[in-house]
Amino acid sequence: MPELPEVETVRRYLDSKLPGDRITAVTVDLPRLIKNRTEDAFRRALTDRVFRAADRKGKYLILRLDGPESLMVHLRMTGRLVFQEDESLPDPPYTRIRFSLERGKLTYGDVRTLGDLWIIPSEGKTGISGYDTLGPDAIGDAFTPDYLYRKLKGTSRSVKAVILDQTVVAGVGNIYADEALFLAGIRPSRHADRVTKAESAKLCDAIRSVMLGSIDAGGTTFRDFLDGAGHEGGNVENLRVYGRDGEPCTVCGTEIQLTKIAGRGTRYCPKCQK
Numbered sequence: 001m002p003e004l005p006e007v008e009t010v011r012r013y014l015d016s017k018l019p020g021d022r023i024t025a026v027t028v029d030l031p032r033l034i035k036n037r038t039e040d041a042f043r044r045a046l047t048d049r050v051f052r053a054a055d056r057k058g059k060y061l062i063l064r065l066d067g068p069e070s071l072m073v074h075l076r077m078t079g080r081l082v083f084q085e086d087e088s089l090p091d092p093p094y095t096r097i098r099f100s101l102e103r104g105k106l107t108y109g110d111v112r113t114l115g116d117l118w119i120i121p122s123e124g125k126t127g128i129s130g131y132d133t134l135g136p137d138a139i140g141d142a143f144t145p146d147y148l149y150r151k152l153k154g155t156s157r158s159v160k161a162v163i164l165d166q167t168v169v170a171g172v173g174n175i176y177a178d179e180a181l182f183l184a185g186i187r188p189s190r191h192a193d194r195v196t197k198a199e200s201a202k203l204c205d206a207i208r209s210v211m212l213g214s215i216d217a218g219g220t221t222f223r224d225f226l227d228g229a230g231h232e233g234g235n236v237e238n239l240r241v242y243g244r245d246g247e248p249c250t251v252c253g254t255e256i257q258l259t260k261i262a263g264r265g266t267r268y269c270p271k272c273q274k
Contacts, residue, residue, distance in 0.1 A: 002075045004138055004171025005214035006225050006233065007059050010081055012215075013228030015054035017083050018063065018106070022050045025100040033096055033110065036118050036128075045069050045119045046099070058134050058170025064122060072118045072126065073108070078224040079115035082107050092230055111224055134170040139211050143169055145201035152192040152200055159195055160188035161262035163207065172207060174264045175220055175242045180206040182241045187273040188266050189259070213238060241267040 002010075026046050031039040049065040056062065061081070063071040073081065082092050085104040097108040097117070108117065120126040136142035151168050152159065160181060163172050172180070181188050183206035186199055195203070219225055219233030222243065226232060236243070240250055245258035245267050254271040 001059075001077050001173055002079070002219070002225050003059060003173035003176055004056075005176070005211050005235070006219035006227075007056055007061050007075065007171075008139075008215050009219040009233065010075075010228045011054045011056040011061055014061075014063070014081065014083060014106075017085075017104075017228070018051040018101075019053055020050065021104075022102045023047055023099050024102060025098075027098040027100070028096075029098075030096040030110075030113060033108070033113065033115055033117050035116050042117075042119060046071060057131070057137050058166060059173070060131050060134075062120070068122055069119050070122045072120045072128065072131070074116045074130075076110075076112075076114040076116065078111040080107075080109040080224070080226045080230075081228060082109065082226060082230045083228050084230075092226075130166070133167050135166065135168045136170065138169050138171040138176075138207055143204065143208075145197075145204040148204045149195075149197050149200035152195045154193070156191045156193050158189050158261050159186055159192045159203070160264075160266060162192045163203070164262055164264070169207070171211070174266075175239070176207065176210050176214070177264075178242045178267050179210040179240060182267075182269060182273060183210060185273055187270075188261050188268050190274075241269065243267070 023046050026043040028039050034042045049067050052064040052066055054063055061073045083106050087105045091107050092109050094109040094111045095107045096110050099106040118128055125132050160177050162168055163177050184203040214220055214235040217235035220235040221232035241256050244256045247256055249269040252271045254269055256267050257270055259266050
């Protein structure tokens with residue numbers, strides 16, 4: 001699933017291309033991806049609107065428009081938003097929705113068709129519970145060591161389960177949870193209320209570090225993720241534990257272990273993480 005760095009990579013590209021461009025037509029090939037409007041109402045809400053900005057919180061991407069409503073997208077497992085300056089180019093594979101523009105086209109593609117698109121108010125609460133209940137963004141100013149420590153001390157859940165909880169911190173998924181916990185030296189299964197204040201500060205810094213590092217590399221592509229220009233991300237080579245179960249730890253040489261925590265496959269080094 002695209003996590004914060006992948007969505008931020010897409011946001012940055014679209015924010016450099018879309019503002020000022022007008023939607024001239026909307027073609028919907030798979031209406032069930034639209035969650036809170038009929039197909040006709042979705043088209044009416046977007047046609048002839050002008051893009052103002054691309055925003056993000058957690059894994060949600062918001063395309064701000066010039067009217068009272070805007071477009072919000074969650075890519076889920078395999079969603080892709082790709083901008084093409086030449087509208088005559090073939091649509092990318094698995095395109096489900098097309099937005100024809102004055103200066104090209106924007107397509108939403110989705111292999112597994114699990115993504116979500118909503119029309120939301122341009123100001124105020126969205127009315128989408130998964131968005132309105134998000135915790136602070138993982139690379140935002142409100143996500144601080146003190147904040148994270150308070151959240152960890154209030155529960156005996158595993159520390160990994162806590163940082164995967166989008167109401168605690170928005171944007172962390174399985175890849176970056178494993179990577180941040182490795183960088184902080186914390187075993188993913190440890191009870192959250194047993195994490196010290198100093199360790200909590202290390203974990204907060206580690207979450208921010210792995211996120212920003214991945215953004216710099218264009219996100220992580222194992223199979224499906226493409227950025228806003230249709231390119232793969234380059235962060236796979238920076239991963240220390242995720243996808244490396246059975247391989248030697250890059251720090252100590254111990255074999256990376258695979259287990260299941262909070263219902264998710266979890267990789268860790270039994271020597272480096274306590």
